[in-house]
Amino acid sequence: MLRTDRADNNVPLSKTCGRRSNAVSDINFIIMSAMNPQIQAFFDAATGTVTYVVHDGRDCAIIDPVLDYDPRSGRTATTSADAVVAFVRDHGLTPVWLLETHAHADHLSAAPYLKQVLGGRIAIGSHIADVQQAFARVFPQAPGVRREFDHLIAPDEVLTIGTLQLQALHVPGHTPADLAYRIGDAVFVGDTLFMPDVGSARCDFPGGCAATLYRSVRRLLALPPATRLFMCHDYPPAGRPARWETTVAEQRAHNIHMHDGVTEQQFVEMRTRRDATLPMPVLILPAIQVNISAGQLPEAEANGVRYLKIPLDAF
Numbered sequence: 001m002l003r004t005d006r007a008d009n010n011v012p013l014s015k016t017c018g019r020r021s022n023a024v025s026d027i028n029f030i031i032m033s034a035m036n037p038q039i040q041a042f043f044d045a046a047t048g049t050v051t052y053v054v055h056d057g058r059d060c061a062i063i064d065p066v067l068d069y070d071p072r073s074g075r076t077a078t079t080s081a082d083a084v085v086a087f088v089r090d091h092g093l094t095p096v097w098l099l100e101t102h103a104h105a106d107h108l109s110a111a112p113y114l115k116q117v118l119g120g121r122i123a124i125g126s127h128i129a130d131v132q133q134a135f136a137r138v139f140p141q142a143p144g145v146r147r148e149f150d151h152l153i154a155p156d157e158v159l160t161i162g163t164l165q166l167q168a169l170h171v172p173g174h175t176p177a178d179l180a181y182r183i184g185d186a187v188f189v190g191d192t193l194f195m196p197d198v199g200s201a202r203c204d205f206p207g208g209c210a211a212t213l214y215r216s217v218r219r220l221l222a223l224p225p226a227t228r229l230f231m232c233h234d235y236p237p238a239g240r241p242a243r244w245e246t247t248v249a250e251q252r253a254h255n256i257h258m259h260d261g262v263t264e265q266q267f268v269e270m271r272t273r274r275d276a277t278l279p280m281p282v283l284i285l286p287a288i289q290v291n292i293s294a295g296q297l298p299e300a301e302a303n304g305v306r307y308l309k310i311p312l313d314a315f
C-alpha cells in the first residue's frame, strides 16, 4: 500500500523551514457562513486517497479527484472519477470548483477529466509556484508552456459554492502550498493530519518542513472542538476499515503525533526520525510532473503516444 507519509530523505528542505510567518501564525479565522455542507466521500483503496463532493443540494466543489494509473502498464483509467461523475449527475449538482489541497505525490489528478465532463474551474494554492520551482530542476518547462490552473487560491481567500462559503486555510509543512478548506463546520485538511491512530503527513519533500507543519496543525486544532475534520488519506492499520472523518476534539485527545501536550520540538524530532526511514512514494515521479501542471497529461508525440518522464539519478 502506498503511503503519503513515506519519503526520500535526500531532498533539500526549504530555507525558510521553521520560520514563523503570517501563513502559519495564529490569525483569527473569519466568521463563516452558518450553512453546513453536505458531503459525499469516495475512497480510492489503491492510493488511500479520499475524494469529496461538497454541496448545498445544487452547486458543488470536488476536492482531490483521482485519475486511476497503473505504474506497471502505464495505463490510465477513469473508473474512480466516473463514480464521482455519476454521483454529481444523479444529484443534479453543478460543479463550481475542482480543488486540489496540494500537488499530490501519490496519485494523478482527475481534475482535467472532470472539468471536461462536468465543468468547473481547477484551483490550487497560490504557493504551488514554490512547488513548481522546487521541481523545475527535473521537470523544467519553458515559460508559457506550462498548462496553468484556472485559479490560484490566496491564503485565507474565500470561495463561493452556491450558498456555501469556503475559506482556504494555508497549512504548509508537507509542501509549501498545502491548503485546508473550511466550509461551515467541516474542514478538509489535506496532507496535514491523518486519522488519530496514523498521525501526520511526512515533511521531507522539497519545501517541506516539520516545524511549519506543527504550526499549521496547531492552527487547525484551535478550531472549535466539534469541527468535523475530513482526511485526504487513510492508511488504516491492519484490521481497521478505512475511515476519513474525525473531529478537532478527537485529534487533540488521541492523535499519536499531535495530541495536546506534544511540543514543536518533540514533533520535529519524531517527524524527522520517521521521515528518514520512508521510501519515496511509488507514483511520485509520474504524479508530480502531471499535478504541478494542473493535472494535464502530456501531449501525444509524433507517433500518437503520450509519455511521462522518469528522471534518472535525480533523487
Ligand SMILES: [Fe+2]
Pocket: 004, 102, 103, 104, 105, 106, 174, 191
Ligand atoms: Fe501529499
